[in-house]
Amino acid sequence: MTPAHVSEEVHVELNLSTDNALAITSARRLAGRAGFDEAGQSLIATAVSELATNIIRYGGGGEVVLRLIHEQGEVGQPGRDGVEVVAEDHGPGIRNIERAMQDHFSTGKSLGLGLPGVKRLMDEFFINSKPGVGTLCIARKWRR
Amino acid sequence: MTAKNPVLTALDADLSVRVLNQIPTPVMAVDKDFKIVFMNEAGCSLLGLPLGEITQYKCSELMNSLHCGTPECRMNQAMQSGARATARNEVNIDGRAVPIEYTAAPLKDEAGNIIGGVEYVIDITSRVRDEQKLREQSRTIMEISTPAISLWEGIVVLPVVGVVDSMRAQQMMNTMLAKIKETSSKIIILDIQGVAAVDTAVANHLIKITKATKLMGCRCLISGISPAVAETLVQLGIDLGDVATNATLKDSLGDAFELLHYEVRKTK
Numbered sequence A: 001m002t003p004a005h006v007s008e009e010v011h012v013e014l015n016l017s018t019d020n021a022l023a024i025t026s027a028r029r030l031a032g033r034a035g036f037d038e039a040g041q042s043l044i045a046t047a048v049s050e051l052a053t054n055i056i057r058y059g060g061g062g063e064v065v066l067r068l069i070h071e072q073g074e075v076g077q078p079g080r081d082g083v084e085v086v087a088e089d090h091g092p093g094i095r096n097i098e099r100a101m102q103d104h105f106s107t108g109k110s111l112g113l114g115l116p117g118v119k120r121l122m123d124e125f126f127i128n129s130k131p132g133v134g135t136l137c138i139a140r141k142w143r144r
Numbered sequence B: 001m002t003a004k005n006p007v008l009t010a011l012d013a014d015l016s017v018r019v020l021n022q023i024p025t026p027v028m029a030v031d032k033d034f035k036i037v038f039m040n041e042a043g044c045s046l047l048g049l050p051l052g053e054i055t056q057y058k059c060s061e062l063m064n065s066l067h068c069g070t071p072e073c074r075m076n077q078a079m080q081s082g083a084r085a086t087a088r089n090e091v092n093i094d095g096r097a098v099p100i101e102y103t104a105a106p107l108k109d110e111a112g113n114i115i116g117g118v119e120y121v122i123d124i125t126s127r128v129r130d131e132q133k134l135r136e137q138s139r140t141i142m143e144i145s146t147p148a149i150s151l152w153e154g155i156v157v158l159p160v161v162g163v164v165d166s167m168r169a170q171q172m173m174n175t176m177l178a179k180i181k182e183t184s185s186k187i188i189i190l191d192i193q194g195v196a197a198v199d200t201a202v203a204n205h206l207i208k209i210t211k212a213t214k215l216m217g218c219r220c221l222i223s224g225i226s227p228a229v230a231e232t233l234v235q236l237g238i239d240l241g242d243v244a245t246n247a248t249l250k251d252s253l254g255d256a257f258e259l260l261h262y263e264v265r266k267t268k
């Protein structure tokens, strides 16, 4: 991912299932400040909720960082604003990322649409995970 | 640089120990066999023993924590990996369980060889109590925010507002099934307009609730699927199957009247 200018950052610690609520409301508010309309806010909050839920359910706790980002445009072109979500845990990690990214794959008897769904909901998506080390997901949504 | 002044070095060492002793939280060091080689004053007073006695023990013998002797032990992890590690734990001193958070790091000699481990311990009794309180409060809020309204003969409406997690979903399921039984309702409308994020977990709960109501001979309509929520559900790849959905509660209520053969007319 190309680096972007960060103008605001919110950290949400995730340990208990009730912590997801704060991640969702923080994401909505930040998306609102980035200028996203209701549909955009709902979409970003949903993506954040998916990543946060995974951290709590599978990652043994961790953190999401929500960022208001700006990318400079080409010369003479306006830049763009967006939201970046960084979800990180130091849990067991994912053994087979490719499989985890497939629709309907779940080790938790749930729908298995979280990770692939986040990739579809957002404009940019990055995932890295190492067994025994943890999982890092970064996703971005740009305002149109 | 000139050679170190031996007096200053001695003073430094003296000062370091004094500082460690005055840190108001336990700090300890062990050798590679987990024998305690140092414990500051806060640690000694937590254990209720003088330093001279403490250094005769292994840390597990005095701490009796949940991690002692298991792979969870962060001191052991730090010595093995050479990296710092933090975790929550619970120590057991004189039959008294104290929730703690501890951070362990490898103890190295001047050449950088790992010769043991150091850790500091924070008593998190009040943090744990606050978290417990917070959990109870969110539970209370959940309970009072899951009302089932008997809107019409045979029609129950369940407005869902805020964040839906699995505990809340269970609450919704219970409330709904009880209300259906109590009122012998034939139609239940779940209005999700106020849900903060309709994610895959929420969708899964909705599907389950719908199935359960069906088993009770009741139709379930879901309203409040705004264009934003509809788009999100499509992107997530969720198939709500044959669940009847509407954009607004008004539309669902209209459908419900129709299904029950009610007609709403203006009389004049």
Ligand SMILES: Nc1ncnc2c1ncn2[C@@H]1O[C@H](COP(=O)(O)OP(=O)(O)O)[C@@H](O)[C@H]1O
Pocket (backbone or CB within 6 Å): A050, A054, A055, A058, A059, A089, A091, A092, A093, A094, A100, A101, A105, A106, A107, A108, A109, A110, A111, A112, A113, A114, A115, A116, A135, B200
């Ligand atoms: N943070 C994480 N740590 C470890 N494993 C994870 C993490 N996030 C996702 N996974 C793994 O990837 C799988 C797919 O995740 P997801 O698409 O969100 O579906 P679901 O949450 O329904 O299982 C999970 O079942 C789990 O095995």
Ligand SMILES: [Mg+2]
Pocket (backbone or CB within 6 Å): A050, A053, A054, A113, A114, A115
């Ligand atoms: Mg998931």
